[in-house]
Each structure stands twice: as C-alpha cells, then as structure tokens.
Amino acid sequence: MLKQFGVWEPLSLDESSECELELSTVRHQPEGLEQLQAQTQFTRKELQSLYRDFKNECPSGLVDEETFKTIYSQFFPQGDATTYAHFLFNAFDMDRNGTIHFEDFVIGLSVLLRGSETEKLRWAFNLYDINKDGCITKEEMLAIMTSIYDMMGRYTYPSVRDDDPSEHVDKFFQKMDRNRDGVVTIDEFIETCQKDEDIMASMQLFENVI
Amino acid sequence: MAAGVATWMPFARAAAVGWLPLAQQTMPKPPVDKTSRSDEILFVNVSGLRFQTWKNTLDRYPDTLLGSSEKEFFYNEETQEYFFDRDPEMFRHILNFFRTGKLHYPRHECIQAFEEELAFYGIIPEIIGDCCMEEYRDRKKENQERLAEDTEAENAGDAPLPPDATLRDKLWRAFENPHTSTMALVFYYVTGFFIAVSVIANVVETVPCRPLKGSVKDLPCGEKFSVAFSCLDTACVLIFSCEYLMRLYAAPSRCDFARSVMSVIDVVAILPFYIGLVMPENEEVSGAFVTLRVFRVFRIFKFSRHSQGLRILGCTLQACASELGFLLFSLTMAVIIFATVMFYAEKGTKGTTFSSIPASFWYTIVTMTTLGYGDMVPDSIAGKIFGSICSLSGVLVIALPVPVIVSNFARIYHQNQRADKMRAQQKVRQARIRMAKKGATNAFLQHKEDGGLQGGDSDSTALCVKNRSAFEHQHHHLLQCLEKTTNHEFTDEVTYSEVCMMDSVGFRTSRSTSLSSQQGATTTCCSRRSKRRAIRLANSTVSVSRGSVQELATLHITKTPVGTQYPQSRSNLNARTEDLKLNCDDYTAAIISIPTPPANTPDESLPNSPAIPGILRNSRSSTYNTQETVKISSL
Numbered sequence: 051m052l053k054q055f056g057v058w059e060p061l062s063l064d065e066s067s068e069c070e071l072e073l074s075t076v077r078h079q080p081e082g083l084e085q086l087q088a089q090t091q092f093t094r095k096e097l098q099s100l101y102r103d104f105k106n107e108c109p110s111g112l113v114d115e116e117t118f119k120t121i122y123s124q125f126f127p128q129g130d131a132t133t134y135a136h137f138l139f140n141a142f143d144m145d146r147n148g149t150i151h152f153e154d155f156v157i158g159l160s161v162l163l164r165g166s167e168t169e170k171l172r173w174a175f176n177l178y179d180i181n182k183d184g185c186i187t188k189e190e191m192l193a194i195m196t197s198i199y200d201m202m203g204r205y206t207y208p209s210v211r212d213d214d215p216s217e218h219v220d221k222f223f224q225k226m227d228r229n230r231d232g233v234v235t236i237d238e239f240i241e242t243c244q245k246d247e248d249i250m251a252s253m254q255l256f257e258n259v260i
Numbered sequence: 261m262a263a264g265v266a267t268w269m270p271f272a273r274a275a276a277v278g279w280l281p282l283a284q285q286t287m288p289k290p291p292v293d294k295t296s297r298s299d300e301i302l303f304v305n306v307s308g309l310r311f312q313t314w315k316n317t318l319d320r321y322p323d324t325l326l327g328s329s330e331k332e333f334f335y336n337e338e339t340q341e342y343f344f345d346r347d348p349e350m351f352r353h354i355l356n357f358f359r360t361g362k363l364h365y366p367r368h369e370c371i372q373a374f375e376e377e378l379a380f381y382g383i384i385p386e387i388i389g390d391c392c393m394e395e396y397r398d399r400k401k402e403n404q405e406r407l408a409e410d411t412e413a414e415n416a417g418d419a420p421l422p423p424d425a426t427l428r429d430k431l432w433r434a435f436e437n438p439h440t441s442t443m444a445l446v447f448y449y450v451t452g453f454f455i456a457v458s459v460i461a462n463v464v465e466t467v468p469c470r471p472l473k474g475s476v477k478d479l480p481c482g483e484k485f486s487v488a489f490s491c492l493d494t495a496c497v498l499i500f501s502c503e504y505l506m507r508l509y510a511a512p513s514r515c516d517f518a519r520s521v522m523s524v525i526d527v528v529a530i531l532p533f534y535i536g537l538v539m540p541e542n543e544e545v546s547g548a549f550v551t552l553r554v555f556r557v558f559r560i561f562k563f564s565r566h567s568q569g570l571r572i573l574g575c576t577l578q579a580c581a582s583e584l585g586f587l588l589f590s591l592t593m594a595v596i597i598f599a600t601v602m603f604y605a606e607k608g609t610k611g612t613t614f615s616s617i618p619a620s621f622w623y624t625i626v627t628m629t630t631l632g633y634g635d636m637v638p639d640s641i642a643g644k645i646f647g648s649i650c651s652l653s654g655v656l657v658i659a660l661p662v663p664v665i666v667s668n669f670a671r672i673y674h675q676n677q678r679a680d681k682m683r684a685q686q687k688v689r690q691a692r693i694r695m696a697k698k699g700a701t702n703a704f705l706q707h708k709e710d711g712g713l714q715g716g717d718s719d720s721t722a723l724c725v726k727n728r729s730a731f732e733h734q735h736h737h738l739l740q741c742l743e744k745t746t747n748h749e750f751t752d753e754v755t756y757s758e759v760c761m762m763d764s765v766g767f768r769t770s771r772s773t774s775l776s777s778q779q780g781a782t783t784t785c786c787s788r789r790s791k792r793r794a795i796r797l798a799n800s801t802v803s804v805s806r807g808s809v810q811e812l813a814t815l816h817i818t819k820t821p822v823g824t825q826y827p828q829s830r831s832n833l834n835a836r837t838e839d840l841k842l843n844c845d846d847y848t849a850a851i852i853s854i855p856t857p858p859a860n861t862p863d864e865s866l867p868n869s870p871a872i873p874g875i876l877r878n879s880r881s882s883t884y885n886t887q888e889t890v891k892i893s894s895l
Binding site: 095099102103104106107121122124125138141155158159162163170171173174177178195198218221222239243248249251252253255256258 | 265267268269270271272273274275276277278279280281282283284286287289290299314316359360
C-alpha cells in the first residue's frame with residue numbers, strides 16, 4: 051500500500067520494466083514462395099495476392115485464436131460463431147501451437163479449394179475429430195453439431211429446438227457408422243460420402259472462390 | 261463492408277466445405293463472379309503526383325468513386341492512368357483509407373477542405389477511425405459555430421433594413437441593435453440610466469437617515485422620504501412596463517420572446533409593484549408583499565442587455581452546467597459525510613454546539629470553504645482531527661471543477677471577440693465585393709455603349725476587343741443573348757430608378773385594372789414590380805442577409821418603353837414575364853457568387869404571389885446548384 055502513495059518507489063524500478071519489452075515483437079515470416087507453391091495448388095500470383103491480404107490484416111504474420119474467432123463471427127452476426135470458430139481454428143492450426151501462420155492458412159485453403167474430393171473429405175473428418183484420434187465419437191459430433199446450430203442464432207424458422215442437434219447427429223451416425231460400433235472412422239466416412247451423390251456434387255461448389 | 265471482412269470472405273466460404281457432409285438439404289449454387297480475378301496495378305495521377313495501387317484495393321469499397329465504374333470518367337487514354345485534378349496531399353489520406361480500411365483526419369488541414377475531398381471521392385466522414393474522430397468532431401463543431409456566428413452576424417446585421425420594413429421591424433431592430441439609429445441609442449441609455457436609478461433607490465431606501473424631529477430612533481430613508489421613493493419607484497416601473505410592452509409588440513415571434521430569459525427578468529422586475537397595487541393593505545398578506553419587494557433587485561439583471569460581459573458570464577454558466585452540477589453534488593456528499601462524522605465525534609462533549617446533524621452542516625460548509633467563522637468549534641480530539649481532514653478536502657473538492665469553468669469562460673469570451681472581429685472584416689469584404697461587381701457590370705455596359713458585338717466601327721471595336729479576355733467575350737455574349745431573348749436591356753441602377761419614376765406615373769392607371777386581375781404577381785406596373793423584384797432578387801440570391809440587397813443586386817431589369825407590346829394577348833405577355841423572371845433569377849444567382857453558405861431566409865420570406873412560387877422554387881433549387889459550380893471569380 052505504501053507503494054501506491056509513491057513513498058517506496060526508488061527501490062523497485064528495475065525489475066518490472068525489462069519483462070514488458072519482450073512480448074510485443076513476436077513475428078512470423080512464411081517460407082519462401084517456391085516452397086509454398088510446391089506444397090499447395092495455388093499459382094504464384096494467387097499466393098502473392100493471398101499473402102498481401104493476409105499480411106494486411108495480420109501484420110505480425112500470425113492469427114491467434116481470439117482474433118480468428120472475432121473475424122469468423124463477423125460473418126454470422128445473428129448467432130454465436132465462437133465455438134465453431136474454435137473447432138475451425140484447430141482444424142487449420144496443424145502444428146497445434148495456438149496460432150495460425152500463413153502456411154497453415156494457405157495449405158488449408160489449398161485443400162479446400164483445389165484439393166481432390168478425398169482430400170476435402172479428409173479435411174472435414176479432421177475438423178469433426180476434435181481430439182484427432184482418428185475416429186469421431188457421438189460426443190464429438192454432438193459438440194460440432196451444437197456449435198453449427200449455435201451459429202444460426204435465435205431467430206430462425208422453424209425455431210431450433212434443443213434436441214435438433216442430437217437428432218441430426220443420430221441421422222449422421224445412422225448413415226456413416228457401418229459397423230454400428232458407435233464411432234465413425236475415416237474409412238467409413240470417406241466410403242459413405244463417396245457413395246452419396248449429393249455430397250460429391252456439392253464439393254464442386256466452392257472451387258472458384260479464389 | 262470493412263476491408264478486413266472482405267479479405268476473409270474467401271476463407272469463410274472455403275471453410276463451408278466442412279458443412280457439406282452434414283448437410284440435410286442440397287447446397288445452393290454459388291454466385292457467379294464474372295469479374296476477372298487477376299489483380300493489376302492501377303495508376304492514379306492526382307495533380308501530378310502519381311500513385312499506384314492494386315485494383316483490388318480500390319474494389320474493396322464499391323460505393324466510392326474510386327471503387328466503382330465512376331472512375332472511368334477520369335481515365336486518360338494517352339497516359340493510361342486516372343487523372344484527378346484535386347489536392348494530392350489529401351489524396352494520400354483517401355488512398356490510405358482504401359489500403360487500411362481506416363480513415364484518418366490530418367490535423368493540419370482545414371476541415372472544410374477535407375470534407376470536400378471526402379464528398380468528391382464518395383466517402384462518408386462518419387467512418388473516421390476512433391483515433392482521429394475526436395479531433396475531427398471538435399474541429400467540425402468549431403467550424404459550425406463559426407459559420408453560425410457568421411450567418412447570425414449577417415442576419416443581425418448592421419445593414420439597413422429593406423425599405424418596406426414595418427414599424428414593428430424597425431422597432432425590433434432598434435431594440436436589438438441600439439447603435440443603428442440615434443433614437444435607439446437614446447432609448448438604450450435612458451433605460452440603462454433608469455435601471456441604475458431604480459437599483460440605487462432600492463439600496464438607499466434601507467440606509468438609516470437622521471431621525472425625524474422629536475423622535476430618537478433612526479429611520480431608514482425609505483420611511484422618511486416615503487413619498488419621494490414611491491414616486492421614483494412608480495416612475496421606474498412605468499418606464500420598464502412601457503419598454504416591455506413595446507418589446508413585446510415589436511418581437512417577430514411573441515411566444516419565443518415571452519419565453520426568453522430577458523423577458524422573464526423584465527416581468528419579474530415589474531411584477532411586485534403591480535401585485536402590491538392589487539393586494540389589500542392586510543397585515544398578514546403584507547408580510548408576503550415584503551418578500552416580493554426582494555424581487556425588485558432583479559432589475560439589476562436587466563443590465564445584461566447593456567453589458568456583453570454579463571451575457572458571456574451567463575453563457576458560461578449555462579455551458580458549464582454539468583460541471584457546476586458535479587461540483588454541487590460532490591460538495592453535498594462531502595458535507596453530509598463530514599457533518600455526520602463531526603456530530604458523532606462531538607456527541608460526547610458537554611454543551612456542544614453540534615446539536616444535530618443538520619446543525620453540523622453549517623460547520624462543514626464553513627470549514628470546507630475555508631471561511632471558518634468560529635461560531636461552531638470542535639472540542640474533542642476526534643472532532644479536531646476530523647475537522648482538519650474536512651477543511652483539507654474542502655479545498656480539493658472546490659478546486660477541481662474551477663479550471664473547467666474557467667476554460668469554458670475563456671472559450672466563450674474568445675468567440676465573442678471573434679464575432680466582433682468578423683463583423684469588421686465582413687464590412688471590408690463586402691465593400692470589396694461590391695466594387696468588383698460594379699466593375700463587371702460597368703464593363704458590360706461600357707462594352708455595349710462602344711457598339712460591342714453589334715458591329716459598329718471596326719477601329720473602335722478592335723480597340724475594345726483587345727482589352728478583354730475570351731472569358732469576358734463569352735460572358736458578354738451571353739448577357740446579350742439574354743437581352744435578346746427577353747427583349748429587355750441591362751442598365752445600371754441610376755437609369756433604372758429614373759425610368760421607374762417615369763413609368764410609375766405613366767403606366768399605373770392604365771395598366772393596373774386590366775392586368776391586375778391576372779395572377780397577382782405579374783403586374784406590369786414598374787414600381788410595384790420593382791419592389792417585388794427587389795425582394796425576390798434579395799430572396800432568391802444565395803446570400804444570406806436581406807439587408808444586402810443593395811450590395812448584391814446591382815443588376816435590375818428595366819422595362820424598355822415598348823408600350824406597343826402591352827396590348828398583346830395576355831397569355832403571351834404573361835409567358836414572357838414568367839420567362840423573364842426565370843432568367844432573371846438564374847442569371848443573378850449565377851453572377852452573384854459570394855461563397856456564403858446557402859441561405860435559410862429565402863424559404864421563409866417567399867413573396868406572397870401564389871402563382872409563380874413553383875417557378876421561383878425551381879429556379880432557386882437550380883440557383884443552389886449553380887452557386888456551387890459556377891464560381892465566376894471576376895465577379
């Protein structure tokens with residue numbers, strides 16, 4: 051308390067000032083353009099354009115989870131997109147270090163926009179598999195489903211009832227879980243999806259986004 | 261949409277792939293994007309300073325000039341760039357907005373220039389970022405205040421009234437601006453004198469005079485010379501009442517006047533007298549009557565009409581109302597706290613003056629304002645300790661809001677100083693404008709006299725022609741076209757009034773009966789029309805004050821003595837005069853390009869002609885446009 055009254059100050063100057071300098075200068079530079087070209091399906095110009103936009107938005111070269119949630123929530127103003135954004139963040143953040151850098155970003159986009167159907171399905175499976183153990187349990191699916199329905203918000207027609215997500219999960223499992231063991235593995239998932247024509251057709255929709 | 265959101269849109273759409281396996285219905289088709297996706301660098305040349313940017317950057321904001329196809333109008337094929345003839349320094353900020361999504365306000369720039377640039381490029385000022393928003397708002401408010409002062413100064417105007425001002429207008433003008441006529445000045449000083457006399461009388465009548473012969477007690481002067489004082493009082497009240505009634509009569513809006521502060525003060529100053537007349541000489545009631553006499557002191561507030569400083573003080577207090585409120589509130593809080601503490605601290609002491617908490621309020625206030633009368637003093641040690649804390653905190657609490665009040669006073673005082681300076685500057689400025697305009701019209705009339713475009717001697721025309729620029733040629737040609745169209749000619753003021761005198765005598769009797777039955781406005785009587793046109797010209801110009809009609813409308817259209825044309829068919833004549841009016845309004849507005857803000861007054865003081873107002877209004881709306889775009893600087 052004496053410190054507050056400015057009485058005890060002269061002695062404690064040195065300690066705290068050094069720590070504060072380090073935090074603000076974390077930065078990330080991406081790998082070279084050629085390497086990224088090799089890793090993704092984008093052309094050089096597309097990569098340049100993507101990087102310019104990315105750098106404009108995130109001058110430090112990194113996106114942390116909070117920023118990501120804010121950005122993604124802007125697209126869904128009626129509902130709460132934070133939970134789904136969290137799952138999405140984990141899907142993009144491949145090395146699980148809590149930040150997305152440009153490589154993660156662009157590799158993820160490459161898969162989504164220029165990948166083959168199998169790759170896209172793999173990516174989707176990776177998204178649903180929250181703990182990345184290779185299979186989707188009912189709880190994981192329910193979490194994902196609830197987060198998607200949360201994005202709809204309150205004002206929907208017809209209104210979202212409380213058991214809508216779990217019904218949807220049951221339908222999903224009925225369709226995907228071949229051996230009825232309560233989990234969906236990647237092979238079951240890919241196999242079932244490839245047999246479904248609607249899903250395959252819809253995969254083409256987002257190809258010319260960039 | 262913010263740049264950020266636009267950037268992330270492709271990402272959000274891509275992430276939607278994650279919903280596909282879960283979808284219960286088929287997905288809708290995506291929108292087809294026909295624009296080419298490849299990005300290119302655009303060159304933008306702003307007054308010689310060359311900027312380059314990606315096309316995508318500009319496309320982020322499609323509802324601005326640069327983001328839409330509107331910029332194609334500025335594309336220069338030869339140099340393959342977009343050329344804007346605007347301020348290059350400002351353009352830097354505009355382009356930064358596109359790049360970063362945040363608009364910053366440069367502090368060293370004039371706010372009006374900045375707003376004009378924003379308007380040109382189609383950017384609304386409201387998206388200025390938080391970092392600069394406060395500065396922008398302050399400057400904008402300052403600017404608006406200054407403009408309001410300007411218009412007020414012009415309105416209030418020391419300029420003379422239009423000739424048809426009623427007695428009411430004259431009276432009101434005399435009251436509001438005493439230095440406009442000697443009568444008003446005399447009235448001003450007389451009322452000031454009587455206010456002073458009244459206040460001094462109120463003060464003196466309570467002073468003890470020598471007692472009457474035979475009695476010992478000192479009498480207040482009021483009772484000794486009661487007749488004299490009551491005569492004085494009556495006289496003053498009569499004068500004040502007269503003044504109030506005259507002001508009420510003269511006020512343009514009686515409701516507003518009755519509600520204004522000064523009128524309330526006037527009423528309160530004279531009311532006690534009248535109430536005293538009405539009230540019976542009752543013992544109980546006279547007590548209340550005595551209280552009413554206190555209100556006579558309000559007469560001193562009437563001085564605020566005479567003193568600018570008092571008005572400023574009043575303004576300041578008004579402006580600082582919230583600070584004063586805060587001061588009062590915090591003082592009250594502190595008073596209650598300390599009074600309670602002192603009361604309980606002194607409770608034990610025998611014979612203490614701190615008999616109750618409300619009684620302690622008095623001690624607390626006296627101590628906090630460092631007065632310290634000493635009528636109530638704490639005895640116990642606890643009481644003394646708390647008493648000292650009380651006085652220390654009192655100084656602080658009172659000192660805090662004072663700088664705010666002081667700075668507000670300074671601001672308002674400077675505004676007033678500025679208003680006075682403005683007035684002086686306005687006079688000079690308008691004198692200059694008058695001279696310039698006269699020069700232009702004289703040039704045209706001179707040109708006509710010399711034979712001008714009509715031919716005449718080749719020698720004289722050659723001489724004349726050399727001295728004029730291409731611009732003047734075109735202008736004169738235009739004026740001549742107008743003359744030919746309307747079959748009237750331009751003259752100057754002197755000739756016009758002479759002609760008018762002649763016409764009014766000659767034409768009134770024969771014309772008025774036949775044509776006055778037509779739409780009331782299209783009279784052919786020169787004088788009537790001249791009067792109306794004078795007003796209409798004054799109203800339809802874009803300048804503000806009614807009083808400046810003499811300064812601005814130096815071009816009157818005279819009626820040539822083409823008496824043979826009058827017996828023509830009425831519709832024809834009417835059409836021509838309507839045509840005439842239309843051209844007249846457009847013309848004068850185009851010529852008169854004083855860069856003052858668009859007027860408010862024209863709308864109110866529309867002339868009473870029901871038939872033509874539509875035309876006039878249309879022409880007025882076009883006059884606003886022409887005023888902005890046609891800035892003929894030679895005038």
